[in-house]
Amino acid sequence: MAGPFVLILIVxxxxxxxxxxxxxxxxxYLLVSGAEYLVLGILLGxxxxxxxxxxxxxxxxxxxxxxxGWIGASVGSAFYIPRVVRGYGxxxxxxxxxxxxxxxxxxxxxxxxxxxxxxxxxxxxxxPATALGAIATASSPAGVAMxxxxxxxxxxxxxxxxxxxxxxxFVAIVAFSLLMCIDHGAPATxxxxxxxxxxxVISVAIGCVGGSLFHLFVGNExxxxxxxxxxxxxxxxxxxxxxxxxxxxxxxxxxxxxxLANTRRNRSEIRQALxxxxxxxxxxxxVFAGAAWDPGTIAWWIVPALVFAIVRAVAKLGAARLxxxxxxxxxxxxxxxxxxxxxxxGLAIAIALNYxxxxxxxxxxxVVFSAAIVxxxxxxxxxxxxxxxxxxxxxxxxxxxxxxxGPASALEAERK
Numbered sequence: 187m188a189g190p191f192v193l194i195l196i197v198x199x200x201x202x203x204x205x206x207x208x209x210x211x212x213x214x215y216l217l218v219s220g221a222e223y224l225v226l227g228i229l230l231g232x233x234x235x236x237x238x239x240x241x242x243x244x245x246x247x248x249x250x251x252x253x254x255g256w257i258g259a260s261v262g263s264a265f266y267i268p269r270v271v272r273g274y275g276x277x278x279x280x281x282x283x284x285x286x287x288x289x290x291x292x293x294x295x296x297x298x299x300x301x302x303x304x305x306x307x308x309x310x311x312x313x314p315a316t317a318l319g320a321i322a323t324a325s326s327p328a329g330v331a332m333x334x335x336x337x338x339x340x341x342x343x344x345x346x347x348x349x350x351x352x353x354x355x356f357v358a359i360v361a362f363s364l365l366m367c368i369d370h371g372a373p374a375t376x377x378x379x380x381x382x383x384x385x386x387v388i389s390v391a392i393g394c395v396g397g398s399l400f401h402l403f404v405g406n407e408x409x410x411x412x413x414x415x416x417x418x419x420x421x422x423x424x425x426x427x428x429x430x431x432x433x434x435x436x437x438x439x440x441x442x443x444x445x446l447a448n449t450r451r452n453r454s455e456i457r458q459a460l461x462x463x464x465x466x467x468x469x470x471x472x473v474f475a476g477a478a479w480d481p482g483t484i485a486w487w488i489v490p491a492l493v494f495a496i497v498r499a500v501a502k503l504g505a506a507r508l509x510x511x512x513x514x515x516x517x518x519x520x521x522x523x524x525x526x527x528x529x530x531x532g533l534a535i536a537i538a539l540n541y542x543x544x545x546x547x548x549x550x551x552x553v554v555f556s557a558a559i560v561x562x563x564x565x566x567x568x569x570x571x572x573x574x575x576x577x578x579x580x581x582x583x584x585x586x587x588x589x590x591x592g593p594a595s596a597l598e599a600e601r602k
Contacts, residue, residue: 231479259417362434
């Protein structure tokens with residue numbers, strides 16, 4: 187009875203936090219709540235007090251998979267294709283360039299750094315370094331969402347930050363899911379293992395089939411409670427199927443969320459139903475991730491964790507500046523707009539926990555998980571302040587709707 191009782195307390199606390207503490211802290215102090223729940227999980231876990239034992243964590247592994255899948259569905263629901271098609275091209279190119287550069291630079295540097303730190307062949311560090319690259323790419327949307335409510339007008343910088351966080355999530359999920367397909371183990375039955383390409387096709391098929399099936403169940407329902415039940419069933423089915431096949435639930439559920447958001451007229455209600463429990467799921471995920479943290483047997487785990495945090499910050503700032511420069515938007519965005527992308531957020535923990543659950547015995551898996559936790563603790567609370575340092579005094583210049591060309595006019599036309 188102790189395990190279910192602890193889970194009830196954690197879920198109840200997460201709901202209270204999402205509806206009270208998060209709003210209160212954000213409104214008054216520009217603090218994005220999250221990292222403290224990670225620390226709470228560490229304190230409750232086997233490494234400190236032992237309130238949450240390993241057996242309890244193993245029993246709640248399906249719940250963690252559900253939380254990971256819910257985050258993936260929330261990311262996918264943000265991609266509404268007609269709005270993407272009407273978007274201003276350069277800001278999309280900047281966002282994709284920034285995400286891709288940050289991923290590649292972080293992964294390549296860490297391949298060499300991990301090989302040097304642990305005296306390993308380069309081939310042995312490619313998988314953990316790529317996982318860290320995907321984690322590094324993810325940026326928290328909570329900071330800009332918090333400040334957006336204070337802005338009189340949304341300028342180009344705010345729109346770029348919002349888009350960049352969404353594209354960062356897309357690139358991180360795709361890169362990590364492909365890594366899981368490439369690094370997929372052979373089945374225990376002795377039959378021919380599917381190739382990485384086949385595993386990738388299977389991952390996409392799970393999301394597409396699940397989205398198509400639940401497209402019929404969701405229909406044009408606009409009652410949030412009924413929508414929530416239908417969407418919860420869809421996420422449970424898709425993420426459970428992906429976990430059973432040992433592929434990441436993030437890509438299939440992202441496709442599920444995108445299909446539902448693009449094929450139904452009630453997409454705003456769908457996003458509202460997903461958002462209703464996204465934050466509580468995030469808090470619960472943080473608590474369980476903290477409890478599941480184990481420094482393992484790898485010595486000096488804090489060194490690669492700090493190296494990762496530094497490399498990620500440099501890669502994000504440099505990639506953002508270079509992407510804006512190449513696309514001719516340095517003057518419009520400013521040279522420091524990449525600071526708004528330094529916050530990590532829930533997707534980083536979801537990727538790290540996904541890697542730990544499926545490859546917990548792999549080489550340097552503990553280092554990957556520890557690095558993600560350290561990075562989130564260092565950046566999550568300050569993500570809104572990072573955004574504030576970019577957008578200034580909570581106001582953006584009023585866009586000139588009369589100007590026929592340029593980034594500002596294109597953005598205004600998109601909004602209309």
